[in-house]
Amino acid sequence: MKVAVLGAGAIGAYVGAALHRAGADVHLVARGPHLAAMRRDGVRVASPRGDFTARVHATDDPADIGPVDHVFLGLKATSYAACGPLIEPLLHARTSVIAAQNGIPWWYFHGHGGPHDGHRLDSVDPRGAVSAVLAPERAIGCVVYAATELAAPGVVRHLEGTRFSIGEPDRSVSARCVEFSDAMKAGGLKCPVEPDLRADIWIKLLGNISFNPISALARATMRQMCLHGGTRRVIGIMMTETLEVAAALGCRPDISVERRLAGAERVGDHRTSTLQDLERGKPLELDVLLAAVVELAGITGVEVPTLRTVHALSDLLAHGMRRDAA
Template sequence: MKVAVVGAGAIGAYVGAALDRGGAEVHLLARGAHLEAMRERGVTVLSERGDFHAHPHATDDPASIGPVDIVFLGLKAYSYRDAGPLLAPLLRPGTGVVAAQNGIPWWYFHGLPGPYEGRRIEAVDPEGAVSAAIPLESAIGCVVYCSAEITSPGVIRHVEGTRFSIGEPSGVVSPRCLAFSEAMVAGGLKCPVVPDLRSDIWLKLLGNVAFNPVSVLTRATMGAIAEHPGTRELVLSMMRETASIASCLGSLPKISVERRFEGAAKVGEHKTSMLMDFEAGKPLETDVLLAAPVELARLVGVPAPTLELVHGLIDLLTVEARALASS
């Protein structure tokens, strides 16, 4: 199997190194010092599960890779609309684009029978820009249960988790999903092919929709947010509203809000990825994590006052942060 990892940051490089270890033909697309280090020395993975090293091909030119069987998309979701030039040389009929993103994907209503089949979600696919960059027929969903970080160029520290659940928007268990799953498993990762991936998307979103923006607004860790009575109730309210939206769309999360909350609270004194991005001055994934659920709540007629409130606050905060950075 020939795989291109577009956006070979922490997660992308970790997946690419694992696939290479499992025998796949892997090409890493990256830039800067991280790219140069991977070109010269390969990828070193540090993990409690066992350190390992791999040296797949690394480049900043997708044309040098050519068409592939699978593109593993390791970019942040807000970068998808601009990914067309990177993806075009890699795609051929049948190529799957495994989008390892958080939140609501641009393909959500693609292949989903019902009253909203084919509907575009403006928050995640503004004016169809993402669908134009990533053809819907190429999309393969991916819910990531893995954490990793770049400790230095070319060196990845695997923090926890090895599961990457994947699935076609139509729910069909396709040959391309099965082939990619086999390649991931050969590399030491878990990659179940899930017919109803939307339920997994909502389950993960239950935590991210609340803990991520609240952490940015308060600068608090997940443990502190869970322990404080006020933020605890705020988070639970956001999670309940999100579960109601999912239920109205036919994808009731597989566990209760309370159980999902307790699982997130056990993470303890840990900063969310959104808070770390905010502190680093990076853009935030609020469109897929918060704006999209708000849009869907309005679509199905579910009251979501807490989600609306927090979305307004985080939106203003990011506008002010951008203005300050440009001044």
């Protein structure tokens, strides 16, 4: 099995290192000092489960790799529409694209069934720009329940979690999903093939849609947001509105708002990825987390006043960052 990791940052390099340990033919696409370190020393993983080094082929030119069986996509969703020149050399007729993406994916309504089957969301696939590069029929969904960070170029610190749930948009248990799942498991990771991955998407989204934008607006950690009474109530309302949108689409995740809040509080003084991006001056990945659900609320007729308010405020923040960068 030949795999390319496009966007081999903390999560991508961790997955690539695990697949390499399983005997897969793995190739990492990265750039800058991180690429130089991986070329020189391999991917060095520091983990409570045991440290290891994987000497994996790494490059900044996908043409050096050629067509592969699976592309594990570790890019931010904001980069998907522009990744055509990078991903094209990696594709053959049956190549799958496994997108480790938070939020609502561009393929959400592909194979969905019902009245919205095939619908395109402008917030995540504007004018079809993402679908033109990443054909929905190639997509395998992936929900990441692992936390990693780059401790230094070429050094991945694994903090917690090893589960990468995957699934086909049409809910089938395909041979390509089973093949990738088996390789991930052989590399020491959990990778269940879920018949309905959309439930996992909504469960993870409950936290991302609320904590991520609020953390950027308030410059607050998970613990700080949970312990502030007013903010905790706002987050609870956002989660409730999100579950109502999911239900309107026929998806009813088996989780309560209080359970989700309690789990977030236990995380402690963690800074969300959106807050980290804000502090580094990077684009905020809020369209797939928040704007998409507001758009879905409009499609389904669900009232989401709190989501709309937080979306307006965080969108203003994102616009200001883009203006300052320009």
